[in-house]
Amino acid sequence: MELFTAIHTRPSCRDFLDDDIEKDLIEKIIEAGIMAPSPLNSQPWNFIVIKSPTVKDHLFEDAQKCKATAVEISGWKWLETYSVNFLKTAPVIIVVTGDKTKSGVDQFNEDGPVAYQHACAAAIQNMLLAAHALGIGSVWFTLFDKNSVKALLNIDDNKVPLAFVCLGKPAGESAKTSRKPLAKKTIFME
């Protein structure tokens, strides 16, 4: 797929078919992630590929709890209706973790390192584009409790689970989201 087509037509997909995703496609998606830039080329990402229904059930239950807490804290009633069922129906979930010791100069920041997270986000964007080009739908999900996911997946202390990339063949056409145009977002200081 042509790059700009991929960038401009990639939807978030939350409705997946049961079909499994072949391992070589999962690897192509992760290899795209790995090509992102990172501070001092520290490559702070790691990937955990989950297909187990039991593990996905745990992730779903955790997300349900997180959602309930978020509704309480935010007062956003509408959030109750936001379904996270896709955590059960997505045939594959890739948990992306970031290693906070791999953050370049940023590791000396007073407020703690964050550049490693930016690099992982860039990797995730590559993964979403790659999935789309391969005919696989994806959604970037973050409504989970980091500590609970760390415990469930035995993640090292230095590594922070940053996102779930949920993947599967799309069950239908995914809704497109609009964007504010460049003119509202850009200042030309030439």
Added chain:
Amino acid sequence: MELFTAIHTRPSCRDFLDDDIEKDLIEKIIEAGIMAPSPLNSQPWNFIVIKSPTVKDHLFEDAQKCKATAVEISGWKWLETYSVNFLKTAPVIIVVTGDKTKSGVDQFNEDGPVAYQHACAAAIQNMLLAAHALGIGSVWFTLFDKNSVKALLNIDDNKVPLAFVCLGKPAGESAKTSRKPLAKKTIFME
């Protein structure tokens, strides 16, 4: 350019020709950024396009100071030899800012919001890929003092300068950086 070619061949470029970059190419690059996903489609990004040699000189001077501080704090002597001249030679620098009030549920985090930064990082990755596909070299730069850049560019209080995307026609072949392979970065928990 084909998506996987763009992802796998994009180098970081720090050596630019003087040639100006046409406005429509800059717009294509920003429009690619704008297509990134964001929490609740909050689109937390803003872009400041800089061509002024005076402003670039200020950014360069600020980066020099930051580098000196970083050398001191880190004890990394080698960092002294890392040239940030590209801040003066890149014909265009796009400063990407993130609006911390646009971070979705994450705005209620105890540790403060960070998802808006992830969305901006995804936008930046789109921009780097778009630039590459258009024959424009780019580098993602973060060694600057946020407060100093905010003051220089009159950036609103809610907005945080997250990165400079330096752009220009490449002066030569950019060095490729290696990556650790998927097998060292991935656990299949199937």
